[in-house]
Amino acid sequence: MRKVTSDTTSNPVLIFWIVAGLVGFFVLPWYGIEDVFAFEWVLDGYPFDSDYAPAAFLIGQGEKLWLAPMILPLLAPLAVLGRRKSDPVYAKVLIAAGAFGFGWLVFQGFAIGIRGWSFGWLEALFGDLEDRQYGMGYGALICASAFLFIFTQGIAARGAINGDVFVVSSIGGVVVIVTVFVFFPIAKMLTAAFITQDGDYSFAVFFGKFFDDRLWGLGCLTGGRCGVAWNSLFLAVMVGLITTILGLVFALVVTRSGFRFKRGLRALTVLPIITPPFVIGLALILLFGMSGSVTVFVADVFGVQPTRWLYGLPGILIAQTLAFTPIAFLVLIGVVEGVSPSMEEAAQTLRASKWQVFRTVSLPLMRPGLANAFLLGFIESMADFGNPLVLGGNFDVLSTEIFFAIVGAQYDQGKAAVLAMVLLCFTLGAFYAQRFWLGKKSYTTVSGKGDSGVHPHMPSGLSIPVLAIAMIWVAFTIVVYLMIFYGSVVELWGVNNTLTLKHYGTAFSLRLDEDGIRWTGAAWDSFWTTLKIASIAAPLTAVVGLITAYLLTRQTFRGKNAFEFGTMLSFAIPGTVIGVSYILAFNVPPIEITGTGIILVVSFIFRNMPVGVRAGIASMSQLDKSLDESSLTLGANSWQTFRRVILPLLRPAILAALVYSFVRAMTAISAVIFLVSAEYDMATSYIIGRVENNDYGLAIAYSTTLIFVMLAVVTAMQLMVGRTAIGRRLGQSRTNV
Secondary structure, three states: OOOOOOOOOOOHHHHHHHHHHHHHHHOOOOEOOOOOOOOHHHHOOOOOOOOOOOHHHHHHOOOOHHHHHHHHHHHHHHHHOOOOOOOHHHHHHHHHHHHHHHHHHHHHHHHEEOOEEOOHHHHHHHOOOOOOOOOEOHHHHHHHHHHHHHHHHHHHHOOHHHHOHHHHHHHHHHHHHHHHHHHHHHHHHHHHHHEOOOOOEOHHHHHHHHOOHHHHOEHHHHOOOEOHHHHHHHHHHHHHHHHHHHHHHHHHHHHOOOOOOHHHHHHHHHHHHHOOHHHHHHHHHHHHOOOOHHHHHHHHHHOOOOOOOOOOHHHHHHHHHHHHHHHHHHHHHHHHHHOOHHHHHHHHHOOOOHHHHHHHHHHHHOHHHHHHHHHHHHHHHHHOOHHHHHHOOOOOOHHHHHHHHHHOOOOOHHHHHHHHHHHHHHHHHHHHHHHHHHOOOOOOOEOOOOOOOOOOOOOHHHHHHHHHHHHHHHHHHHHHHHHHHHHHOEEEOOOEEEEOOHHHHHHHOOEEEOOEEEOOOOOHHHHHHHHHHHHHHHHHHHHHHHHHHHHHHHOOOOOHHHHHHHHHHHHHOOHHHHHHHHHHHOOOOOOOOOOOHHHHHHHHHHHHHHHHHHHHHHHHOOEOOHHHHHHHHOOOOHHHHHHHHHHHHHHHHHHHHHHHHHHHHHHOOOOHHHHOOOOOOOHHHHHHHHHHOOOHHHHHHHHHHHHHHHHHHHHHHHHHHOOOOOOOOOOOOOOOO
């Protein structure tokens, strides 16, 4: 393979990062600002006020002198700008400058905190430190980025991954952010599993909690109750299987049938994912609870005594299936559309029946999508706590046990950490089972050759049951959402069914006066905050997820398996654990972002990134690598190839990442409960507060409004991203392109 870098002295990327580092050190505030989205600091004592001063001004004023050693590694790369990349000095200087600058920045950040030295041995070695520092701000963040990418430029210049700067920099960037925002907070949380009440570390404490009968008990075999670990495992497997099957059913109806209302079906299948999960649980209770509409009707007609069958495994299974089937659909729709029609037409030319074509050609090529859909359904079920909290009854699962261990009266972080370890083992087991099932086979269906075929319709023996299942599920979904809407327009749900719109007025009223529009509704603040946070997090999540998928499918490098494990880790941990671990990790320097909007954005990015990764992997596995090789042969670099060749063919994956990350940011509950603040209150935390105050009408009205808003945003994203154009016929009537 040819080397993709040139040996010229011009390096605009390196110049950019040198300038960025200097700006971060000499121009921007070094420490964090309370409102990161506001810039009033420019007119408030900048640059001499210590709260807003750049690092260079702080040093000039005789403060924070430990920042001075970073000046040298910032200036050192200037000495090699005129050298060729093949010059050994070029790589050595960049690696040394980047490594020292980044290492020193991290070391001083952890070593010195708000009380001076952060570690006793440093105080014993150097004595009392009369100064202190707070969390990193704009300047420190940009300097850290500059040091990191100067370092990766040096690594690429030494020939790593054929000297590809884009690939090396992408790997370095993803590794660092995953380490900082996934491994570091989780490590802080999990260390609690070994801590005794006295603050010491003990394996006996860990093993005592790990082998608890409540966790691994098999009482269900003798008529008792199973441990929460077995309950969670069984539930997750069932949810993974059912959601994958239903997701495939909807994908086939949309792409392989003559169903006339495909657009409506697409919108309806996405509805559950844009709904706060506890709202679905409440709707199911209104339908099937002891006093539910269906329960009362069945009791009156058939004389059946009402039971609490909904509370337990059946209710959780139904609710999670409703909530997570759209994830499988979003992953599978791109994969099913990506199967090459020419392969199916070739099989038909060889006189294979429609059923044989589907079973031996189409379905095997969908295996990456099926495996990824099952994995995501399995992990989502494991991590979900909203539905088990509402409908669990006596059926305990790991996520609710973790939740009560953290927020309950016991406040046992050690127990929560042990339960999180068990949950992580299950999800990693599913991850490696998926890799084993896929094996090393090729599932490429899109190559550089022309392909103007049309997907054949499903065989009749398959289309009838598929359409029947889809219609039954659609009817059930419609009933659930009618109950949700009904609950928002009645005076008091289940007690006084007088129709009213007062709940919408209380939440979203507005007034027009001489000063303009006054947003007087009680829900407007949390609504605008949620919309802003979700709009920032969604594109960043898609970018990080798709770049990671590109690296995993298109590049070979050392530590690739560990790299993939790290990108999936955040998805395997319940949101409650993510929330608590972020508070523990980011409440003190060097990264002090608790109570700000940044911590919400970051938590959404790394909580939802795996969906973008898995959707991207499923779609990229169908793109022939000859597309990349042709682009590189014609003189393009990896960044140009990724941007101009790969991305245009990944529109289904891009849409899946954007839609999922946006709606999850709008509807997330578990982590948000711990991370919101008075200034950054999110919609779901506000709704939960209304539910706790028994104001169900306003809570349901707010949830209904969110559903319509997210439907509009998802539709807009669909129009902006568009469809993948790969030169196929749009209908059977056309025979030529």
